[in-house]
């Protein structure tokens with residue numbers, strides 16, 4: 013089988029060199045099991061989420077009043093930069109791609125592990141030093157030029173902090189490239205032979221699109237950042253106009269990566285959505301092919317829209333117009349997905365579990381963020397609101413309302429699989445309600461702030477904006493508070509929750525057909541595909557008791573033997 | 574059919590919902606009140622586009638969110654029902670429909686945007702006018718290379734053809750701007766230099782209803798020159814001169830805001846644009862010609878009067894490290 017020749021190093025382990033079950037300390041060290049790596053990603057990234065969240069609370073506290081009175085403005089910019097950096101590079105990307113990607117992809121395609129388990133572990137272990145560099149930079153005052161690090165500002169402010177920041181991002185970028193190669197090869201080579209391409213779970217399709225994007229775009233970011241590092245430390249002048257360099261070239265390099273990066277942060281979430289909506293609505297996904305191909309369409313068109321972040325920069329008219337049109341086009345495949353999920357809910361038998369609530373909350377807010385994205389895509393309007401709080405509102409609707417809600421949904425949905433225990437539904441629902449209200453309270457008023465004239469990335473603002481800013485600050489406090497029920501629920505139920513069994517959701521994808529948590533090499537037998545991943549409503553047997561499912565699996569297993 | 578109750582026909586419900594959604598969307602598109610006053614010729618153009626997008630957006634929003642809420646209520650699982658729902662995997666015509674409709678909408682918006690951008694002056698038709706009407710007066714200058722300073726235009730009023738920003742629209746491009754001001758962004762202030770009168774100021778003073786052109790430069794890092802009430806913005810880029818060309822339609826005092834992160838006091842980098850009547854403006858020019866080079870106090874004081882929050886910048890002046898010398902050096 014394909015697996016054999018691809019996993020030479022892994023075969024050692026397969027010959028029984030690993031223990032029956034991992035002990036707690038195995039999770040804290042180099043480990044090649046994709047499930048351990050997935051959990052490592054999830055837990056570390058969540059720690060960064062908390063740190064970056066506290067930074068945001070300090071920023072909102074500063075913005076409670078128009079004057080810069082709580083924090084030193086240099087400090088404010090350091091918080092701003094590291095909040096954005098951590099949320100993107102150390103929370104959403106590693107949690108969605110590293111965490112759920114690693115945990116789920118091999119299980120969903122019936123493989124024993126990723127194609128290159130050692131590469132996988134190495135990719136993860138690039139993250140702790142990267143995080144350490146970023147945290148070290150804070151002790152030198154931190155990078156202060158925003159997560160975009162535009163020169164010349166990044167060349168002239170806090171060189172040490174900025175250099176550490178660059179090294180940190182280049183490391184996580186490398187990790188992301190290694191991860192992408194691994195996902196692509198895993199899906200293409202290790203998919204269990206009796207699974208056809210149109211039985212591939214949509215999460216895996218999303219991971220294909222994500223990996224292609226990361227592979228094409230991340231090296232370009234690395235180039236831009238390395239040149240920046242040289243400009244700062246070694247006297248080159250790539251981005252120094254006085255030495256004949258161009259600051260606009262940096263922006264092109266940066267956004268050629270960073271626009272696709274926004275899709276890196278949402279495509280896996282789209283995949284998660286497709287899994288969760290169909291399972292909890294008990295209905296086949298509506299338009300499987302449309303959803304799978306629209307991921308690829310977003311991936312391709314998404315490579316050609318980056319200048320919409322530079323409509324007010326040094327860009328000629330034709331470029332502003334070309335990228336207006338390409339950006340508007342991305343909205344079409346995005347819309348297809350949204351409509352398909354709504355249609356999946358339509359006519360279903362919806363169970364109001366916490367993952368479903370988060371998924372529907374995501375849907376509701378993403379519609380809004382997508383619409384504001386379309387307005388931003390038109391250059392004539394974007395020229396007014398670019399670099400204002402309107403943009404801040406837009407990307408928090410898609411990133412907080414989208415990606416973070418998606419990660420929460422996924423954590424609840426796969427918690428029984430990962431830990432073998434059930435979370436507490438009531439606390440989950442409370443968490444949802446608080447987060448949903450908090451998100452809208454914090455980010456809705458920002459649209460108006462931006463349009464009325466408040467630019468982004470400022471520590472002091474015009475007094476006329478005070479009232480709306482105070483609403484945002486109250487919202488952020490609610491958001492900060494909303495993490496508590498989540499944390500308590502997770503920690504408590506991981507230790508003491510009710511055992512969940514193999515398949516508490518009666519889901520049809522493969523990861524639910526093995527034990528919870530799955531054994532070290534996932535499946536005792538090569539799994540057999542006896543239903544499409546979303547064939548709800550034909551095979552009512554799958555809905556009978558737990559025992560039946562297991563018996564059926566056993567039967568099937570025996571037949572194969 | 575026995576179980577069929579007497580109900581309102583569904584086509585009637587659809588019609589009502591449709592009318593309601595359309596009504597609300599059109600109303601909200603016109604009355605959202607989200608944008609500030611309109612002080613430039615460009616502002617109503619941009620706002621029309623925005624209002625159109627709000628109308629379409631509201632309709633889509635209401636329909637999609639409505640469908641979600643309706644589905645959640647209508648299709649919730651009933652107690653004790655452990656079965657799955659019917660096995661429906663798609664509906665090809667429906668999928669084509671909801672791909673095609675958004676595609677038409679965004680293509681329409683794209684075409685509208687391009688046309689609007691041209692009306693705003695985005696294509697800077699000056700260059701085209703120069704190229705296509707070699708007979709007319711400004712146009713004798715056609716031979717000069719695109720981005721360089723044109724010696725003849727320079728003689729006529731220091732006019733520079735810039736590559737980036739908002740320039741002349743198909744109408745205004747036929748004539749030279751009435752007034753050109755050179756704008757320079759420094760950490761953390763805007764300096765305005767009037768080449769025809771030699772005035773340098775910390776606030777932008779212009780006459781109403783005249784065709785103004787700003788040549789925008791940056792001294793140190795990138796800044797972004799934003800006039801919220803005018804709906805126009807252009808980055809000030811070190812090593813590149815950019816431009817904004819506009820006509821103010823009303824007198825008054827409005828904010829000038831820096832919109833690109835330029836350092837710790839970026840938020841304090843605000844000043845005013847003061848739009849005078851022609852006579853007042855002439856008076857202002859007279860008054861200021863005398864005090865040509867502003868000393869430190871004056872410039873900073875000027876930048877420290879945002880619309881309604883006086884003395885804004887004062888507290889930071891010491892931190893900023895701007896002093897009389899460095900300001901002089903800039904001029």
Ligand code: HEM
Pocket residue numbers: 274275277278320321339340342343346381382383385386388389390394397398399403406407410411414415
């Ligand atoms: C319908 C799809 C979308 C469209 C048409 C769209 C369009 C845009 C545009 C034009 C901008 C630039 C605004 C400006 O800086 O002036 C922008 C900014 C941004 N968008 Fe989107 N967007 C869409 C979806 C998303 C998604 C799915 C995400 C991420 C999950 C996202 C994340 C962001 C971020 C992070 C920024 C701000 C970047 C920065 O300047 O720091 N957007 N979007």
Ligand SMILES: [Cu+2]
Pocket residue numbers: 270271274317318320321
């Ligand atoms: Cu983008």
Ligand SMILES: [Cu+2]
Pocket residue numbers: 796797831832833834835836839840842
């Ligand atoms: Cu600034």
